[in-house]
Amino acid sequence: MRREWSPEDVVACWTPVGSDWDLVANKSGPTRLGFVLMLKYFELEGRFPHRPR
Template sequence: MRQEWSTEDLIGSWTLVGDDWRRVGNKTGATRLGFGLLLRFFEIEARFPDRPEELPAVAVAYMAEQVKVDPGFLSEYRWSGRTIEYHRAQVRDAFGFREFSRSDEDKLAAWLAGAGGSAGGEGADRGPAPRAWQGEHLVPPCRSGRGPP
């Protein structure tokens, strides 16, 4: 995650919009700030931050201003445990994602073993083929209309 953001990019990428407000509405303090940051980070990176240091300081300050929580409260947000797991599930649901399952693994393996992985075919070098399979089977469209994250 880049750490430097222009004002225009910050507003375009880190502003809570539409249903985001419903999702943060029932949260307070550190959980409100942390959840808002997880939500926007996930849309930008298509993953969750591993630790708070990955979050750009300017984005933390901007999010804190939006949700009316002191940015210092981020230090109270728990990066392991039930709360963040629940928040991650809510964020995945917001974007139409779900955790990769054993069934998904079996389907991908079958695809790689079949036409997608045949010699000389698109998957022969294991380059673009798995990404094509992901795009077709796993990656939902980005809600901002900018394409997949």
């Protein structure tokens, strides 16, 4: 995972788009945010994080 991100990169890589919204439609509150973060991390890295950090 990169350590340095430009604002444009953050928006481009971490914003839910298209079918991402279908996947989170039935989630609410903190669960929705956590699910989107895990989904986007998986898209970027091809795996889920090993540790919570």
